[in-house]
Amino acid sequence: MFVDVAKIQITAGDGGDGAVAFHREKYVAAGGPDGGDGGRGGNIIFKADDNLSTLADFRYKRKYKAAKGENGRGARCNGKKAEDLVIRVPRGTLIKDANTGRIIADISDDEPVIVAKGGRGGWGNTHFATPTRQTPRFAKPGLPGESMEVSLELKLLADVGLVGYPNVGKSTLVSVVSEAKPVIANYHFTTITPVLGVVRMGEGSSFVMADIPGLIEGAGEGVGLGHQFLRHVERCRMLVHIVDVSGSEGRDPKEDFRIINEELKKFNPELAERPMIVAGNKCDLTTDEAVEDFRRFIEDQGYEFFPIMAAIAYQTEPLLKRIQEMLSKLPPISHYEPEPAPVIEEDELGKQEVKVTVQDGIFFVEGEWLLTLIRSINFDDSESVQYFQRMLIKTGVIDALKEAGIAEGDPVDIYEIEFDYIE
Incomplete structure (x- = not known):
């Protein structure tokens, strides 16, 4: 049977956790923190395979998950990056967001395409050492990998x-x-x-x-x-x-x-x-x-x-x-351009659920919706950063920080985006 449409769930690998460790060596007193960072989770990559002519294989396997990054270790040893999961599809396959219909990629040439990115590894406790906090006893967990349901649609390439x-x-x-x-x-x-x-x-x-x-x-x-x-x-x-x-x-x-x-x-x-x-x-x-x-x-x-x-x-x-x-006079076979991911509009978000924890004076902010927001921000662009600041106010993040007792100049960490709080 010829199968040219399929729907699958893809999940990139989570980042490995950072390590909490301290340098221990004979004759070395107070060696300090030396916990390594976690490794990045595996990406989900799609690649064209000319040996395939249908999407029949995806009728039987519908869930694909990449491996998690390795956790960090002591002696400043960073965890190993997980291997990417390569999904082979027939040439000419369109990959779309199953919920919105947005075109994510057109697998028509030999270039592999990353469709879901693995999560970043968490920082080990070496990153949190300061002159006033010389023995941080905490590290960051790895970030989750991107997960989505995608539809695959084969459009044959013919002149x-x-x-x-x-x-x-x-x-x-x-x-x-x-x-x-x-x-x-x-x-x-x-x-x-x-x-x-x-x-x-x-x-x-x-x-x-x-x-x-x-x-x-x-x-x-x-x-x-x-x-x-x-x-x-x-x-x-x-x-x-x-x-x-x-x-x-x-x-x-x-x-x-x-x-x-x-x-x-x-x-x-x-x-x-x-x-x-x-x-x-x-x-x-x-x-x-x-x-x-x-x-x-x-x-x-x-x-x-x-x-x-x-x-x-x-x-x-x-x-x-x-x-x-x-x-000889016609343009080449049409190639579908990827459509950009939708930007969260300011009027679409009201107050959101936010979790604030304080460890050694650092205010950690968590919330799954924040991951989506962060991915849409270009922190090298001033207007994009201003938009991020407005969203923190609108969604209740700033209010949650105030309720947790934050003061002027205290450090804030939102999924490894760090800044000092300013009134």
Whole structure:
């Protein structure tokens, strides 16, 4: 079964905990703190794998979690960073936030993409030593790794997409012009999975042709194989519309052409603007007058028309040469740009739950929502820092610090973001 949509839960590794340790050596009195930092948790990385053609593996395993970073140790030994978890997917897979639909990554090239970052390791007690606090007996735990539910959507990468009603000869054309061997039979929906074929046009010249399973009226709303395969047309640089000009199944070729174009437009209006040429197949089953009448109908709408007999490869060469010529002038296969993570708006957050603890004079602030806020802040940008300050006031963090007894100049730590409190 061809699977091109899946939903999985991914969780990056937590950071390792910092260590509380003190230097102990013969003849060395009061050696001081020497606890090491925890290691960073493993990232979740997605990488394209050309040996995969479907998302079927994700039907059986839906939860992926990277390893936790190693805890710090004494003698200032930092914990080891955890290994990243690499998830291999077919080339052309879109990764989206399952809750919002935001595009996180497009796995179309060889570059691996970090989708969920591992948590930072916690600081050992060496970081908290000061002239007035020479024996800190605490360290920081590691930060949690990012966790989210993502949807995977495979959109095949092909230069040319063949569209048309079932049983009009799309698979036959692919089989005679490339090395692909799709199932061919005289009944509807013989092709139930997209088939890619490489068409070679001489040394150093080729293009990829996709046989998209047959569409019918209502495909734009999901009728038949509908949405399941229309998404694969979106990547194609151009379309070749195959029409049975003989009307061998009792349908009107002109009506077939109109209906399929309407379904493409309903699914994605941009497809109506995609460069397209029309191939009239099964010309041997009708008269020359009928073929010429259909040619005039197509050319009146601004499309080029090529009569062919795919089963015997008759007149397929002119069609392929025209496809090659058009592709040489078209932009490369579309690549979806990642969409930025949404910024928390000031009016969306009211008072939030905050936990304040005091250790050796440091005010530690905790709250899961703060992790999301911190990830959206650029601390090298003054306006972003001002926004962070406003959010601390609005969400009740400053009030919680006051209730805990904070005074002017006391240090504050919010998930390793440190600053001195100023009224």
